[in-house]
Amino acid sequence: MALLELRDVGKRYGGQYVLKDVSLEVDAHQVVCLIGPSGSGKSTLLRCINGLEPIDHGEIRIHGDRITGPGVDVDALRRDVGIVFQSYNLFPHMSVLQNVTLAPLRVLHQPRAQAEERAMQLLKRIGLEHKAREYPERLSGGQQQRVAIVRALAMNPMLLLLDEITSALDPELVSEVLGIVRELARDGMTMLIATHEMGFAREVASRICFLCDGAVCEQGTPQQIFAEPQNDRTRAFVRRIVEAGRLQQPTRP
């Protein structure tokens, strides 16, 4: 059974569909990358899976449990699904350590010592344990985003959603954030990643899903999508990003 299963998910803002009949599956330990032009619905899709936006039709299941529609405890859902945002969204009035331990303390009711020990462990892993007492505004964008990832990880989610997490970063800070995601992928974290970093997507993704106008145009292995796209829109998109120098011309086997 797939860990995450979307069936015919539709979402409207006003009269306009931003998601149309999106069906998608993510198996445990898979990394699925959502690519596509801006406004194609990547972020909205992630926000719907996290219950931050209600969907208008279709259904979303995690481990076979329906998580959309009436009678669903969204707070419980969110404990299992972490999300990292483009603009980090750290809590500016809390230190790094407080940011990371807030949810384990208040939602999981862990003892403080345990929560802090785990937080320090995670911070050490990303090389920021010396920043634990600092406030977010004293950190660089890349450091803030790494803390945001750790904050999500502290809840031990079984699925991690990453919403264009490097789009707001200066180019030289991108690699430090992507390095952590790469490491998570190696450790078997299940992730659904909306990204514009095509090279990165090709490298880490088990599967790539190309969204356009709120619908899944094409999905497949990175090789299929970047080297031999079938859909016209996908082909045009891949050509444009290659021309823009965002992706090296894939070598045909």
Next chain:
Amino acid sequence: MLTLIVSAAVTAAAWLALLDVRSVLSALHRRGAFVDAALAAAALAATLITLPAAQALRSTWRARRALAGGDLIGARVAMAGARGSGWIALGYSAAQLIVVLAIWFFIANDLAVSRTFLMLPLIVSSFPLVLKAFWMNVYMSLVAEALVLVWGLLVAVAQLAPGEAGKPIRLIAKAYVDVFRGLPAIITLYLIGFGIPLTGLPLIKDLSQQSFVILALTLSTGAYVAEIYRAGIVGIHWSQTAAARSLGLSHLQTLRYVVVPQAVRLIIPPLLNSFIGLQKDTALVNVVGAIDAFNQAMMIASNHYNLSAVTTVAILFVLITIPQARIVERMIERDRQRLRAAAA
């Protein structure tokens, strides 16, 4: 030239006023070498405003000479200097004129104004009584402010109750804010202060008059403060809520740990403004007959047919609000600088 005439006229007026002060003081047998010296010094100070005026005139002459000599740049520099001095002379003259008029107002009609509002012996003799009564105002302010802090937050949170389930609560909270923000505080005070004892309701009818006043002020200021809290909460970017909710925090936990702590920093200046308003509103308690500083002062005023004790109260109110106003200004300035630093 005009500037010089204006400043000379104002100086002359100041001299006249000082002469009047001198004659009044001599009438009060307070004349002496010291007073004369002080008045002379004041007269001399009043004359100082003609200096920039004369300076302006000299600069103008210099400009004319420079122009005649073909030195265009020199003429411009001199004219700019003349304009600067001229404006300084006019500004200081205006201020001095206001001071002179105020002095005249207080010594007019054989010191009638001063006697009515500023009778020193009465101020001194009534001061302990007024000050003691003023503690009542301070006490009521402090208790009401503490209650308002909690009550306003409760109402604001109720106004933001989420979803279908929260709808009736939202409506009630909104209705409360609409009613008590619209009601003049004095009417709320009157209705509660006289109404509740009449209702004969057990327990609450026996509360002290002060308690009614505190209740009324809490209800009326609470409506404003609820709106301030709400504006602060709504002013926190929704991405903060999204981040908190995505971590599994509930609506109330999100408010408590993430949104309200950030909102409070935003709202402290408007909150302090509301508190200053509340402190002043404590003077309204005289409608229900509680003895506060104003009521006490009014009694003294009617006993002596003189308002000096009321002036004391006025000064006391101003004295306690000034430091608070400065704190508010400093905080606003600090926030502005922080915003600028963040934008840079």
